[in-house]
Amino acid sequence: DYSITKKIRGISDAQLKNMLSQQLQEDRIRFDNYLGAHSEMLRLILSQKRFHDYVFDKKGYEEPVTRVKIHYEIPHWLPDAPVMRRIVHFHYAILMDGKDKVREIYQGWPEPLPRSLHEPPNRLIQLSLNQSFLTYIDSVPFLLTSESVKDRMGKTMATLMLIARLNDDFLISSLRLTR
Numbered sequence: 001d002y003s004i005t006k007k008i009r010g011i012s013d014a015q016l017k018n019m020l021s022q023q024l025q026e027d028r029i030r031f032d033n034y035l036g037a038h039s040e041m042l043r044l045i046l047s048q049k050r051f052h053d054y055v056f057d058k059k060g061y062e063e064p065v066t067r068v069k070i071h072y073e074i075p076h077w078l079p080d081a082p083v084m085r086r087i088v089h090f091h092y093a094i095l096m097d098g099k100d101k102v103r104e105i106y107q108g109w110p111e112p113l114p115r116s117l118h119e120p121p122n123r124l125i126q127l128s129l130n131q132s133f134l135t136y137i138d139s140v141p142f143l144l145t146s147e148s149v150k151d152r153m154g155k156t157m158a159t160l161m162l163i164a165r166l167n168d169d170f171l172i173s174s175l176r177l178t179r
Contacts, residue, residue, distance in 0.1 A: 027175055030174060030175050030176065031171075031174045031175070034088065034173065034174035035132040035134075035143065035174075036132065037087055037088045038088050038090065038132045038143060038145040038162055038164065039130070039131060039132055039145055039147075040087065041084070041087045041088045041090070041145075041162065042145050042146070042147045042160060042162055043147065044079070044087070045078060045079060045160060045162075046147055046149055046160060048077075048079060050076060050077060051077045051078075051149075051160075052149070054076070054077040055077075055149055055157050055158045056151070056157065068102050068103065068104065068105060068118065069103065069104045069105070070104070070105045070107055071104060071105065071106045071107065072107050074106065074108070075093075075095075075104065075106055077095065077104075078093060078106060088164070088173070089164065089169065089170065089173050090108070090145075090162040090163060090164040091108050091109035091163060091164050091165050092105065092106060092107060092108060092109060092113045092117070092162075092163040092164075093105070093106035093108070093160065093161065093162050093163070094106075094113075094117065094120065094160070094161040094163065095158060095159075095160055096120075096125075096158060096159040096160070096161070097157075097158060097159075098155060098156040098157050098158060098159075100120075100122060100125055100159060101119075102118060102119055102120070103158075105118070109165065111165075113163070114137045114138045114140070116137055116138065117137060117163065120144075120161065124144060125146055125159065125161065127144075128144035128145055128146040128161060129146050129147065129148065129159075130146075130147055131145070132144070132145045133145070134166070140165060140166075141165070141166035142163055142164065142165055142166060143163070143164045143166060143170075144161060144162075144163055145161065145162045145163075146159055146160060146161035146162070147159070147160060148160075
């Protein structure tokens with residue numbers, strides 16, 4: 001009886017370990033795909049006509065910034081809320097000029113954007129350029145994704161950075177679970 005119970009426990013433990021390993025692998029793939037979806041969302045935003053019109057046709061866009069404009073509602077250079085909700089959830093967006101000076105901030109989350117991201121260091125911009133980059137800022141995990149728009153001559157006109165806090169809602173969204 002003891003040896004049969006021990007053998008059954010060993011089989012059960014092996015099956016459980018196998019199931020958990022498989023579930024962990026599937027969850028990791030979903031998470032990685034969700035991170036990649038942030039880059040896709042950014043490319044979608046940058047391909048929008050209204051974003052290009054705002055950056056390329058706006059008079060004075062290349063003028064030095066005297067005051068950073070903060071938006072608490074979705075600015076017109078971002079897609080409408082239904083479009084944004086269908087792909088990924090991000091909490092903040094930073095629009096910078098061609099010299100990486102912050103011009104506008106979209107504050108889509110009740111907690112303010114960390115102060116250190118009001119002027120993101122060049123290193124963070126470079127690490128997040130054309131890819132998703134996980135990091136800690138003020139001891140809070142964030143996902144940063146940025147991409148630049150260039151004119152016909154190859155000159156950078158603007159850089160847009162999407163920022164998401166890695167909180168419970170982010171993880172639930174990444175696994176496509178409902179609460």
